[in-house]
Amino acid sequence: MPQETGRRRITWGALPRGVAACIEQLLGAEVAEAASQPGGFSEGLASLLTLTDGRRVFVKAANSEHAPAVSDFHRREIAVTRQLATTWTPRLLDAYDDGIWIAGIYEEIRGKLPAQPWRADELDRVLAALIELTDALTPSPIDRALLRGPRLGGWRALAEGGGVPVDRLRRMTPWAADHLDDLADLETWAPQALAGETLQHGDLYPFNIMLNNERVFVVDWPHAWIGAPHCDTVTLLSSASLSGVDPQELAERHPLTRAVDKEQIDVMLAAHSGFLLRITTSVGPEADQNLVEMMTALGLASVRWLRNRT
Known part of the structure; x- marks a missing residue:
């Protein structure tokens, strides 16, 4: 299994400040630390955010003008996850969509990717x-x-x-x-x-x-x-x-x-x-x-x- 993450990831700091501020408003706290996450290949943001109040959330975001397919995936995932309620899947906390930027805000899953090669x-x-x-x-x-x-x-x-x-x-x-x-x-x-x-x-x-x-x-x-x-x-x-x-x-x-x-x-x-x-x-x-x-x-x-x- 190829180990590399997709090459078109962006960091939290690369988000437009207005978009970042709106996401922080939805979260009810500012972002103190952001760590881009390994694994996966979609373009855009995939970061674990640590908030000033100590909470941690996972955020995925994409620009629909630069990555329309990925943005469409994010919108569909948000819609699907809203209806999923299992202990095997992450919980959707909130979502942001201004017509250009789309972001899904999910609960943090405290865990790791399985080892490759498989154990x-x-x-x-x-x-x-x-x-x-x-x-x-x-x-x-x-x-x-x-x-x-x-x-x-x-x-x-x-x-x-x-x-x-x-x-x-x-x-x-x-x-x-x-x-x-x-x-x-x-x-x-x-x-x-x-x-x-x-x-x-x-x-x-x-x-x-x-x-x-x-x-x-x-x-x-x-x-x-x-x-x-x-x-x-x-x-x-x-x-x-x-x-x-x-x-x-x-x-x-x-x-x-x-x-x-x-x-x-x-x-x-x-x-x-x-x-x-x-x-x-x-x-x-x-x-x-x-x-x-x-x-x-x-x-x-x-x-x-x-x-x-x-």
């Missing part, structure tokens, strides 16, 4: 917590109108587009390039194979998980969608292979995946890897290379698992 005990804790979280999120407690469709699929676009992206794909994974049509056909089954009533995180990787001695927390919910209970677990297991973990062995033992039809997991892996690798084979030099490296590694991990399964 067996931490991975076991997270996989166990997913069973409880999935049960709590079935049926979904979030209004479907707040959500968008899952970020899945991309092989058909690659197959039909050809050219440089397919050449790049072949250098990354000759097997996928040779099986483009098969992968494209497989991902078309996603609406049927991945249908369900469980709220999915949609981006369940180690950089969106925090641990302390008591609990496992899942943070950053802008990509949530509603689907089959096994989808997030498949995503996490595919990424765990980057730590030398055999995802197939874990999937055969885990309650959320062991009884799932083989084709449903294959479809998830195909749709997931297609989304990631279509993007990374198509981006230009202006893209955040840390983000590109992360998406490439995760996409190839899913491809390898799928290839081994087929």
Whole structure:
């Protein structure tokens, strides 16, 4: 798993003073100290703020003129988190939106990102917590109108587009390039194979998980969608292979995946890897290379698992 944070983070001091003052007004105290947080790849602010009254909060903010996609993610995450009420997710304290700057203010989660490569005990804790979280999120407690469709699929676009992206794909994974049509056909089954009533995180990787001695927390919910209970677990297991973990062995033992039809997991892996690798084979030099490296590694991990399964 690539360790770097996205390269387009900003500090608290880089916020316009008027925006910072409005956030402080919402907090009811001034900021005494700000520490930019590691992990994750979104642009903008991601800082733990210590206030003059001793409280600490986590704030994410972005400029919709400079980073419209990230701002849209923040707005959706704020809306989703307002309706989430679980012990596994952070609580939204307040939000700021002036039409240009959008900020979500969340409770501090006292914990740390899981070690990478994965430690067996931490991975076991997270996989166990997913069973409880999935049960709590079935049926979904979030209004479907707040959500968008899952970020899945991309092989058909690659197959039909050809050219440089397919050449790049072949250098990354000759097997996928040779099986483009098969992968494209497989991902078309996603609406049927991945249908369900469980709220999915949609981006369940180690950089969106925090641990302390008591609990496992899942943070950053802008990509949530509603689907089959096994989808997030498949995503996490595919990424765990980057730590030398055999995802197939874990999937055969885990309650959320062991009884799932083989084709449903294959479809998830195909749709997931297609989304990631279509993007990374198509981006230009202006893209955040840390983000590109992360998406490439995760996409190839899913491809390898799928290839081994087929």
